[in-house]
Amino acid sequence: YLYLLCALLLGFSNPIAAQNVEMADRFRADGKIYIVVVVFTIIILGLFAYLISIDTKLKKAEKNDPSDY
Numbered sequence: 001y002l003y004l005l006c007a008l009l010l011g012f013s014n015p016i017a018a019q020n021v022e023m024a025d026r027f028r029a030d031g032k033i034y035i036v037v038v039v040f041t042i043i044i045l046g047l048f049a050y051l052i053s054i055d056t057k058l059k060k061a062e063k064n065d066p067s068d069y
Contacts, residue, residue, distance in 0.1 A: 027033040 024033065027036055
């Protein structure tokens with residue numbers, strides 16, 4: 001099943017990649033590519049911070065009462 005999923009994703013990625021290149025070229029020409037990079041970086045950092053906070057809470061919960069887990 002994994003090979004089939006990979007093949008399907010690779011098959012559909014070509015038209016999407018062509019559109020993204022045109023869009024990226026337009027953003028780069030307008031100077032807006034930096035805004036896209038900053039927003040993407042903020043989103044990724046927010047996700048990492050959220051995952052770290054969940055991990056910290058989970059470790060604290062496991063430390064307090066390990067018999068429940």
